[in-house]
Amino acid sequence: MSFALRAGETLGLVGESGSGKTTTCMSIVGLLPRAARIVGGSVLFEGEELTTKSQRELRAIRGRRIAMILQDPMASLNPLFTIFRQVAEPAFFHQRLRGRSLRSRVQHLLKAVRIPSPEWRMREYPHQMSGGMRQRIVGAIALAGGPSLVIADEPTTNLDVTIQAQYLDLLKDIQRETGVALIFVTHNLGIVAKMCDRVAVMYAGKIVEQAPVRELFDDPKHPYTRALLGSVPKLGNKDPLYAIPGQPPNLASLPSGCAFHPRCPEALPRCADEEPIDFHPGAGHAARCWRLDEHAAASHGRSHS
Template sequence: MSLLEVSNLRVEFHTEDGPVIAAKDVSFSLAEGEILALVGESGCGKSVTAMSIPRLLDRNSTTLSGSVVLDGVELTGLSEKRMRDIRGAEISVVFQEPMSSLNPSYPVGRQIAEVLRRHQRLSGAQLRQRVVELLELVGIPDAAHRVRAYPHELSGGMRQRVMIAIAVACNPKVLIADEPTTALDVTIQAGILDVIRNLRDTLGTAVILITHDLGVVADIADRVVVMYAGRPVEQSPTREIFDQPQHPYTLGLLGALPGRAVLRGGRRRLTEIPGLVPPPTSDPDECQFAARCGRASDVCTASRPVAEEVRGDHLVACHHPGPGGTR
């Protein structure tokens, strides 16, 4: 049984220029202890999808529909008061930029302690001990001293570890990590991924990892959901995505990896996906990748493909799935 079930999720922003449909028909599941990666280029709906799960989007400018069920509880209809109890305790988020997410006015230990006071009612020596334990859990050396450090006194990697410590303070069932390795060098990236992997192994935490880095996906994810123009176009176990990709967009992403550069004119060059991502202000009843796809036919512009199994739990939304390349 899945820990988290997202079904037909749709996120629409209300703007002066009209509605912007940022996520459409998004469905996926997450098992206990699983690391699921949401992958795609900027603007494909990864972060919007993930942030709508704990309902962190502005309610006044957003319409959210569909179903989000966490451990048997439907979240979309819960009151805001009930959601505040769930956020941080059952679902936590590691935001993309730790320097702007941490309060520069307070020591990091105090910021971790706030979560523990709110959800676990800890205080005194018990609270201080738990804060130190959390810093040690995420691999921060000399944790008893670091609790008094301010964010500006820590490196980018250390600040990211503090953000993870805040997120897992109450042993949440689901951890959403939004680009947790962005702007970090390769060595620090590896350390952050090790922290996430260790949390999964020690606490049983399920993880939704938002990233555009397929190297990170190959290193840590169990399953992958590839998104394009707000919709999932392919999802499968990670190995199958790399070994047997089926959707032309997935093939295009993989072709852009440095290790898959092809020899052209005596020089090795990356394979680029032609064209541009369609604007989110329209939602035509057709394949939105058709204009960029070398496989496109009349059926692609006549109807929108639905996700179908190609094998086991490998789903593809494409009229012409199979190995090959974009034009």
Template structure:
């Protein structure tokens, strides 16, 4: 995708935090992240559990849980800053211009309403589509996510569907309002392995047909290689490295990215699987300096005391590590 593309989403210096115990405890779930996404592009958001991936997704929708709050930063989406629009306008943007696919297909659908009803809702509320046209639209959407005999299945209820089918229906819901961006928060984590690949292929086909941009959250780097144009690796609420998929895989700059790639299981490899030592840090009590230093094999005195800056490389790759500072100096 080298053609003249327009930037759809630009997140700048975004900070979000959760407060608990009457403000006594502050968790900085998103700690100054920057990224941008072009139209039709797919970005993978990678990282361990609790590193802020899901919070980032919800922040884009401006729908954090009650204890959470976006502190500062801007989210430019389709030419307007989402931090400046009114609540009512933001509600219209959700579902109409951006759709979300959640992790658990078994829990994502309301058990008391038909598939038809739930798939139709965004089109009905945001696009004002009614009656027969609406029914046709639902049938088209269900057909596009490959639900067999959609005219019959749309009158059924979620409990009559398998997990894979439900997740495809959630996909249809996310497309229902005709969005420009879809955020998929680990959409295949709760699916059978055999269904996972099917679902990923479906998402990619849908993206090619509709030209939506996709943010794909996962902790599976294999999926990223298959699905994405670019990757952002998150650690402790920060993006520690980002760049094109090719650069990140062939030339990972950050030790965390290197460790992640090393820990992908490979077929035929008899060596024990590499694991990153230690646990992801507690976001309420972050280590000093670089948050990754306690687990980093290359950590130096400097890493413990000073936070590394972002270092850009010529090809759009960006890394937040003291080693990268050296790399950049040496060319």
């Protein structure tokens, strides 16, 4: 899989549960579970190769240059430590701030994520805060080391809808102020439309289509993307909601050829045997589907390779 992201840009990573979104994110920061490892490929960050770095080198990057916001605000704060301590840690270890400058840094961060009366709130414990507030604290922790990339792994899934909207606005504002790049992992296409500049659609551990956000919504090239867009409920539509038939495949025993072919309404014979390669139907637009090859072959009499 391959994707690129510029400073200040937001990339959406979309896909069903189990399509490898979170694993992709964890492999960027080198925190895969014990059983997993990176077998190939590369992660280039500000010109540095991350996959060959030692854990010690990665530690200096995590929290300082790449930060992450996890899914569950109720579980991602340590219940026994004060908010101050948890927000202060990245600045304490990476920037080596101490004493008064550390305190004012934490207050500043909490103010940035709109925690009211931060000097008072930072002495409290996570259980004294609501879910929305905790997730904003997690946001403050992500910003604490002054990162240039924040990976947000479904940050609003566990928040209720009004709080979700607030949180997304907050992230946008922060991005505007700090110029941080954002990878936004979600399965909510509405959020993608609101937040992202570009989108990568994942299926079975691979990016099957990648495009600027408007282009992907207006002219999706991959049947999976089309199916995904088709299964978004629309206001006023009385027809039953479209659901993609079948289940996402077991990643341990992927179907041959294109992993989507058993569920694909437009599958060609070759889809069962040959894994599709990336085709580029437009500038900055890529999709892995043999259908595009056929179009190309029909119109230009040649095939991409």
